[in-house]
Amino acid sequence: MQRRKSYYKAYKGRRSSRSKLLLCFAVLAFLLALLALAYFILPEFIVFTADGFHFTFQPEPGQTAEEQQPDGSDAEEDLPIVINGQPAGGDTPSTGADPAGETTQAPAFPALLGVSDNISNLLRSGYAGGLEKAALERGCNTLCFTVKGTDGIVQIPMVSAYSTQAAQRADAQDIREALDLLADSDIYLAARITALCDDAAAHAFPESALRTDSGAAWLDRGNIGWIDPRSDMAAEYLCDLIHACKNAGFDAVVFDHLCFPYAGRTGLIDYGGELQAEGRAATLESLFQQLRATADKEGISLSVVLEQDGADTALSGQSAELLARYFHTIFVEGTLSAQEEADLRAAVADSGCRMGTIHKNAFRLPSGDDSVIAGYLE
Numbered sequence: 001m002q003r004r005k006s007y008y009k010a011y012k013g014r015r016s017s018r019s020k021l022l023l024c025f026a027v028l029a030f031l032l033a034l035l036a037l038a039y040f041i042l043p044e045f046i047v048f049t050a051d052g053f054h055f056t057f058q059p060e061p062g063q064t065a066e067e068q069q070p071d072g073s074d075a076e077e078d079l080p081i082v083i084n085g086q087p088a089g090g091d092t093p094s095t096g097a098d099p100a101g102e103t104t105q106a107p108a109f110p111a112l113l114g115v116s117d118n119i120s121n122l123l124r125s126g127y128a129g130g131l132e133k134a135a136l137e138r139g140c141n142t143l144c145f146t147v148k149g150t151d152g153i154v155q156i157p158m159v160s161a162y163s164t165q166a167a168q169r170a171d172a173q174d175i176r177e178a179l180d181l182l183a184d185s186d187i188y189l190a191a192r193i194t195a196l197c198d199d200a201a202a203h204a205f206p207e208s209a210l211r212t213d214s215g216a217a218w219l220d221r222g223n224i225g226w227i228d229p230r231s232d233m234a235a236e237y238l239c240d241l242i243h244a245c246k247n248a249g250f251d252a253v254v255f256d257h258l259c260f261p262y263a264g265r266t267g268l269i270d271y272g273g274e275l276q277a278e279g280r281a282a283t284l285e286s287l288f289q290q291l292r293a294t295a296d297k298e299g300i301s302l303s304v305v306l307e308q309d310g311a312d313t314a315l316s317g318q319s320a321e322l323l324a325r326y327f328h329t330i331f332v333e334g335t336l337s338a339q340e341e342a343d344l345r346a347a348v349a350d351s352g353c354r355m356g357t358i359h360k361n362a363f364r365l366p367s368g369d370d371s372v373i374a375g376y377l378e
Contacts, residue, residue, distance in 0.1 A: 109301040109328050111354060112190055112252060112371040114142025115363050119155050122178035123171070132185050134377055139365050140187070144254070144373045147191040147245060150224050152200025156191075158244030162208075162237040167200040179249045190252040190303075190373070191245040195238055196227045197257035208233035210261065212268045221264035229260055229317070230283050238287075239294040242302075252301035254331060254373075255291075259284065259307050259316040266315060280317030288326040303329040303371075305358065306344075308336075320347035329371045331356040 115135055122128050122145075135143060147155050154163065156179070157172045169175065182189060202209035202217060202225025210218040210226045217225050227234050238255075245253050260280050261269065295302040304327045306320060313319050323330050330353055336344065345355060356371030363374035 109252070110141065110188070111366075111369055112142045112144075112188065112301070112303070112329060112356065112373065113363075113365065114140050114144045114188070114190060114373045115377050116144045116146075116192075116358075116373055116375055119145035119147070119175060122181075123174060128178060128181045132182060132187050135187060138363055138377055140363060140377070142188040142190050142252070142373070143182070144190040144192055146193075147250075148193045148198070148241065150194050150197045150199060150222065150257070152194075152198040152202075154241070154244070156244055156248040158240060160237055160240035160244075162201060162205060162233050162240070164200070164204050167204065176248050183249050188251040189249055190254055190301075191248075191250040192254045192256065193238075193241055193245075195255045195258040196229055196234060197224055197261075198227050199224045201225075201227055201233070201237065205233060207231075210269050213270045215270075218261075218269050219264070220261055226261050229280075229287060235287050235290040238291055242291065242294050242298060242300060246298040246300050250300065252303060253295065254303040254305065254329075256305045257307065258287075258304055259311075259318045262307065262311045262315040263309075277314040277317070280315075281319065281322060284317045285322060285326075288322070292326045301328050303327055303331060303356070305331045305333055308332060308334075320344055324348040324351035324353040327353060329354040329356045331358050331371070331373070333358045335359070 117131060121131070131143065145155070152167050153169055154167060155169045155172060155175055157176050158168065179189065197220065205227075206217060208228055208231040210228050212218050219225055227237070242253055260275075260283075292302060304323055306323065307316050307318055311318065320330060324347065330344075330348060332344070332355075335357075348355065354369060354371055356373070357366070358373045360375035362376055362378040363372070366372045
């Protein structure tokens with residue numbers, strides 16, 4: 001009869017807790033060593049593609065490891081960045097104004113052939129698609145919406161040191177989502193922005209607003225406050241608005257009131273001394289340079305309305321010659337006499353800047369290469 005093994009003979013005893021702990025530490029140290037090795041070695045052989053990533057242990061065709069990094073350093077290669085089809089960096093021609101004052105026109109954007117509409121209408125179900133279809137059928141390529149008027153209320157979400165809750169539309173995010181419905185359409189979106197005539201900003205940031213000799217807020221003939229064009233706020237806030245428009249899907253920005261006040265009791269404004277026409281123009285040019293640099297970075301078309309309703313160039317600081325250096329289109333609101341139009345065209349000739357009109361009539365295709373923003377579609 002086979003003898004059965006004793007239970008006590010089969011038992012070998014239990015491993016001590018100390019031995020188990022040492023074994024765990026050894027395994028953990030080994031795994032950490034493998035991870036460290038992978039961290040320093042494997043990234044060189046990982047190739048990312050549109051289909052995911054894979055490992056490769058071969059150098060690029062025609063290159064050795066030494067050719068890939070001649071000095072043996074770990075310095076990263078400077079890769080060209082392309083924004084809106086234009087290379088970015090110091091090796092390419094400037095598409096705006098440089099600090100030295102020399103200006104060049106950016107590659108021309110298409111002429112804006114559009115119609116204005118109330119941005120609130122986009123909240124109506126199916127409205128955006130119907131408007132786009134009707135506009136395209138009539139030859140439009142642009143829909144224009146007011147994003148900020150003289151009241152200073154911004155219709156879309158924005159982030160800025162100079163934005164306040166009271167100055168942003170309560171349902172701005174809903175407007176932003178409605179604009180998304182036009183993101184993949186064949187039509188451009190233009191944002192019309194009242195620049196320096198801004199009642200909300202003038203009251204919220206009085207230190208950056210125009211004031212009278214007595215220190216009171218200066219108001220124009222419409223009882224609206226103005227941002228001081230010389231303030232740091234003027235450039236930063238308007239550049240933030242350009243950025244917000246780009247984020248909301250706009251392709252173009254059209255600025256109104258981008259000037260010094262020229263209507264109302266302007267003699268009461270305290271400029272800290274007499275401000276000559278040359279000083280006003282220089283202030284605006286510095287502002288235009290910053291706006292243009294931001295617009296070029298964002299890849300957005302920058303246009304402006306030439307103030308002409310009784311505007312005195314010496315007071316406003318605006319001139320067609322100055323605007324033509326920094327804006328893709330100069331719009332005139334209303335109609336011009338034949339002589340006024342001829343003078344304006346002569347002023348912007350050979351600048352690369354387009355002419356345009358904004359009116360309240362039905363849309364009609366303009367002659368030549370002009371832009372137009374009409375009041376409605378027939």
